[in-house]
Amino acid sequence: MANRAVFLDRDGTVIEEVNYLSTIEEMQVYPFSAEALRRLRAAGFLVVIISNQSAIARGYLNEADLEKIHSELARRLTQEGARIDRFYYCPHHAEATLERYRQVCECRKPRPGMILRAAADLQIDLKASFVVGDRAGDVGVAQEAGCRSVLVKTGYGKTAVEQLGDLRPDYVAENLLEAADWIIAYEGQSAIQ
Ligand SMILES: [Mg+2]
Numbered sequence: 369m370a371n372r373a374v375f376l377d378r379d380g381t382v383i384e385e386v387n388y389l390s391t392i393e394e395m396q397v398y399p400f401s402a403e404a405l406r407r408l409r410a411a412g413f414l415v416v417i418i419s420n421q422s423a424i425a426r427g428y429l430n431e432a433d434l435e436k437i438h439s440e441l442a443r444r445l446t447q448e449g450a451r452i453d454r455f456y457y458c459p460h461h462a463e464a465t466l467e468r469y470r471q472v473c474e475c476r477k478p479r480p481g482m483i484l485r486a487a488a489d490l491q492i493d494l495k496a497s498f499v500v501g502d503r504a505g506d507v508g509v510a511q512e513a514g515c516r517s518v519l520v521k522t523g524y525g526k527t528a529v530e531q532l533g534d535l536r537p538d539y540v541a542e543n544l545l546e547a548a549d550w551i552i553a554y555e556g557q558s559a560i561q
């Protein structure tokens with residue numbers, strides 16, 4: 369039996385966008401994130417983070433540092449009764465400072481590599497799944513992977529609206545909590561039909 373998931377962008381969606389977060393001290397979880405995650409879980413969704421982390425390619429932090437940041441994020445959410453099922457990140461960039469990360473990869477959003485890997489790892493039905501993020505790339509990756517998308521107005525969300533071009537999010541939400549409620553309501557409606 370396939371799972372349904374909500375794929376969440378990290379920066380500007382679950383935590384404050386600070387432009388290349390590289391230390392735990394800089395991390396601020398939005399006050400509504402834990403509640404949004406609790407509601408999504410209660411509605412039966414897996415919650416999966418998919419995050420472009422070119423900060424690694426640029427040498428601002430290493431993968432061990434990033435793992436520590438993700439452990440701390442998971443710990444803070446767990447304290448509030450919320451949880452993330454899996455973290456995926458893309459450490460690459462086409463113009464990386466560090467040669468080992470310099471590539472045009474399949475995982476940097478809007479390419480769908482992270483979502484496809486998660487779908488295989490966690491048996492996710494992508495047509496029944498959603499992406500929430502604050503940038504055009506988050507709407508793009510949803511389209512590439514065959515998921516529905518919600519653009520949030522936190523982080524870069526306000527300016528992302530102008531950069532969408534032909535991309536159309538299924539919904540534009542004030543923040544992750546409103547996005548979660550829209551997803552749950554949408555899901556309930558499609559189950560009735
Ligand atoms: Mg973001």
Ligand SMILES: [Zn+2]
Pocket residue numbers: 458459460473474475476
């Ligand atoms: Zn990548």
